[in-house]
Amino acid sequence: MTYRRVPDEDAIAQGRSGATKVVRQVKDPVEGRTVNIFTYTAESIDIGINFLRAQYAGIFDALTNVLRQSLIRVEVAFMLTPWPVLVGLAMILAWAYCGTGTVVFVGSSLTFLAVFELWQIAMQTMALVVVATAICIFVGLPVGIWMAKNRIANWVTEPILDVMQTIPSLSYLVPAVAFFGISQPPAVLATVVFAIPPMVKLTALGIRQVPQSTKEAALAFGASERQLLMKVELPMAVPSIMAGLNQTIMLALSMATISAFIGAEGLGAIVTAALGDAQAGKGLLAGIAIALVAMVIDRILKGIRSSLSRI
Structure with a gap:
């Protein structure tokens, strides 16, 4: 016993x-x-x-207005462009940088959005992703260059980026709402903070991977530090930067979906509403649409990156 x-x-x-x-x-x-x-x-x-x-209410209000106006302009540009035109442009990009199979996949995936009347809603999501990605590029590239050039900057910034990548995505919504309320602009800011680390890290990595012999040759021919950066290091770091851009866009798309909890419009709002009302069909269709958009962007960007790496 x-x-x-x-x-x-x-x-x-x-x-x-x-x-x-x-x-x-x-x-x-x-x-x-x-x-x-x-x-x-x-x-x-x-x-x-x-x-x-x-x-600092004035600063927060000004930033909110700038983000709101940017979102409106991008969204209007998407809405006013007929969906066959945008689908055609995406297929041309796929044909130029990818294979025939990718062209068919891109065309059928984006047509799915139009057939199920999800096109305009998907464009609301894409507007948020475009604005957030533009901010990530504008901020992430200089910070990545700074990290690659300055050891102290790298020592300080890298742990911060690691923490940013570790924090759960929903946690970013809390400070955004605390400072900016429930609306589209805080969703953009939360998306930027969540999606920017890959842009910074892979920019720094790409510049560090430029061979020392190449940099010494450029300096020997009289290149200044600025010319070295603009004409040697950045061009050779483009494949790594494109990989960072790809990851940033994927993270921005996922965060744009989650940001529906704080007022972001688009496909994420349908998923959130379906979750609350137990409407599995709507949630499934919106989820498929999000997955297709992500796959289309990923395939095209990978094709562009592969083409650039062969140059």
């Missing part, structure tokens, strides 16, 4: 009580009440956020 020791419930209860007492030994300096450390820290963060929102 085997005996199993049963834990002493009284001891467990006393342990929990003791732990609770330890946790609650934090006094609120304002109200004088006793709170646990989690609540105290959370309330302190809320106070700091409210202070920043009140202190």
